[in-house]
Amino acid sequence: MIGEIDRLAAAAATELTLRSRGNRWTHLPLCVVEAVFSINARYGGVVRVCRAHADHFSLIDPLLPAATADEVIGTGREVPVDTLADVGHRLGAERLADEVFRSRGRTSPRGGILKAEAAIRCAQVLVGVGVHRIGDVAGLLADPGRLVDTERRLAEVPGPGAGARLSYLWMLAGDDHRVKAVGGGPRDMAPRVGPGVTDSRARVTCANPNCLWK
Known part of the structure; x- marks a missing residue:
């Protein structure tokens, strides 16, 4: 799980647009x-x-x-x-x-x-x-x-x-x-986390309290 979190965080940092909450x-x-x-x-x-x-x-x-x-x-x-x-x-x-x-x-x-x-x-x-x-x-x-x-x-x-x-x-x-990402969010991150990682698995990884991106 930790390896998945690290890979997901790295992918998110380079491929997702994150914005702080405004209105x-x-x-x-x-x-x-x-x-x-x-x-x-x-x-x-x-x-x-x-x-x-x-x-x-x-x-x-x-x-x-x-x-x-x-x-x-x-x-x-x-x-x-x-x-x-x-x-x-x-x-x-x-x-x-x-x-x-x-x-x-x-x-x-x-x-x-x-x-x-x-x-x-x-x-x-x-x-x-x-x-x-x-x-x-x-x-x-x-x-x-x-x-x-x-x-x-x-x-x-x-x-x-x-x-x-x-x-x-x-x-x-x-x-x-949770965030609204530009793109598919966890769906697009799934293949970057590791081989065979599904959309659902990526979502579980994102929900982990140790994950940097959710």
Whole structure:
């Protein structure tokens, strides 16, 4: 394991672009929306979708510097992810895409579902496992059994529910042990760690507390 960590750290240092946390979303539904809509999309367009959602629901201070995000997160001003699940149930994916997100992007150009539908389904999973606000995510990540079950359910959602995309959701919700890398992250690092090392094995290596990059 130590050899894998050393090789992964060396590869990450030369091939990954790491940025410190700047601004962050202060409402969990926006974290879900960004994680889903960033699939095969330019970031500027993703931000426009998130802003459209925030404007539609009149979210207070939706994007703040990380240092001051607790002015909303964990207070009565924070809106739970239930609102995304509820509006999805009320409007359906088609109307949510047209009337709220103003984007009909799909999770894949071939047979993918509307990203609006994927966002609804992710929100429903989170509500179903008792994750309503950003502060609830830390408790989920600290409970391995509950986390495995939640990630299994999210993995059933086409597009955003597995691997690096799922890690990105947790990162957006405040887990600083995960990053959004330019490129494939652990997937691209796997062949550099050693022969026969899979994406999953690289991810386990990244999660090791002795690893320099996560």
